[in-house]
Amino acid sequence: MSLIRHLLVIAVLFGASVSSGASVASRASAQGSSLARSDRAATTSSVPAEVLVVLAKEEPGKIDPQLEKLTALRRPPFNSFRSMKILSRPKLKLTPGKDALVSLPNGRRMKLTLLRVMPDGRYKVKAAINRPGKSDYLPLLQVVASAGDPFFVAGQTYQGGTLVVGVIVDPKKSAQ
Amino acid sequence: MESAKTEDEKLQMFFDGELAPEEAAAVRRDLEGSPQGAAQLREWERLREAMKSVSADWAGELDSDALFARIDADINAPAVPIERPAQEQPALRVVPGGRERRVWGGVATGFAAAAAIFLAVMAWPESHIDPAPTTRGSEVLEADFGSNTGTIFEVEGGAGESLAVVWIDDEEVGLP
Numbered sequence: 045m046s047l048i049r050h051l052l053v054i055a056v057l058f059g060a061s062v063s064s065g066a067s068v069a070s071r072a073s074a075q076g077s078s079l080a081r082s083d084r085a086a087t088t089s090s091v092p093a094e095v096l097v098v099l100a101k102e103e104p105g106k107i108d109p110q111l112e113k114l115t116a117l118r119r120p121p122f123n124s125f126r127s128m129k130i131l132s133r134p135k136l137k138l139t140p141g142k143d144a145l146v147s148l149p150n151g152r153r154m155k156l157t158l159l160r161v162m163p164d165g166r167y168k169v170k171a172a173i174n175r176p177g178k179s180d181y182l183p184l185l186q187v188v189a190s191a192g193d194p195f196f197v198a199g200q201t202y203q204g205g206t207l208v209v210g211v212i213v214d215p216k217k218s219a220q
Numbered sequence: 221m222e223s224a225k226t227e228d229e230k231l232q233m234f235f236d237g238e239l240a241p242e243e244a245a246a247v248r249r250d251l252e253g254s255p256q257g258a259a260q261l262r263e264w265e266r267l268r269e270a271m272k273s274v275s276a277d278w279a280g281e282l283d284s285d286a287l288f289a290r291i292d293a294d295i296n297a298p299a300v301p302i303e304r305p306a307q308e309q310p311a312l313r314v315v316p317g318g319r320e321r322r323v324w325g326g327v328a329t330g331f332a333a334a335a336a337i338f339l340a341v342m343a344w345p346e347s348h349i350d351p352a353p354t355t356r357g358s359e360v361l362e363a364d365f366g367s368n369t370g371t372i373f374e375v376e377g378g379a380g381e382s383l384a385v386v387w388i389d390d391e392e393v394g395l396p
Binding site (some may be wrong): 113114115116119120121122164165166168179180181182183184185186187188189190193194195196197198199200201 | 355356357358359360361362363364365366367368370371373375376377378381383384385386387388389390
């Protein structure tokens, strides 16, 4: 009988500890969930991103085959361009709260900062395009974008054409 | 014998009128110098009166003649053997000590396993749960065009998602 009592005591104690443990785990999970919803940036490390620098011109010419998948570039306001050439396609890692710089061919620099991951999974990104030490073009732009979906900054004139800069945040892409 | 009587017993017998006259006189003399004894007697007297009152009330409500007639009838009635219905004996099972331990051990193990499963489910990291469907596309939250003029467009992407386009007019800048 002593063995039976011993087993029962073990079972009861284990059940009690499991209940309290589950409660703690549940609270921890809830806190983690709350944290994730409020600001996942604190726990997100770095997210790969890609910047697509395209020189678009109205003169007839070639459309870079790599841009064919970006059907948005064939729609207004881009549909007036007859030629598009990829000038650079740098890949980088966006780290929360840390600026990532991309040099543009016109001497300006694009500064990208991952602010946070939104509750719906989209990325809140801050962007600025300026000459070094100046804020003469785009002082501030804040965008939310889902993974793999680009946002574009266009309008800079360069070599008789227009620069179209696309930014894609995509965890599936590997940064170089 | 009488010397063995305690004071309480003597007092009780005095109250009930069971003491010899000389003993009753001695108790009466003792009570003159004993307020506690006198108070005890008053308490017993109060109880006795209360019981007499209740008994008188019950006696007034009771038809004692009818009650005794019914008792006499029941006593004189012929005895009838009581036939008890055959009761089905519960199935008894002899459980040897070793088997009993195994049974309780199994119960404890089952309980522990259930608790472990409960803990595993409750503490399962949220990251293993499929996230809510994310919103596709990109959108501008805030834009500061500085001294330039700009326009924000929405362009439809390949999957029908809305993509943000920020168009800023500027004068071409040369290389620094």
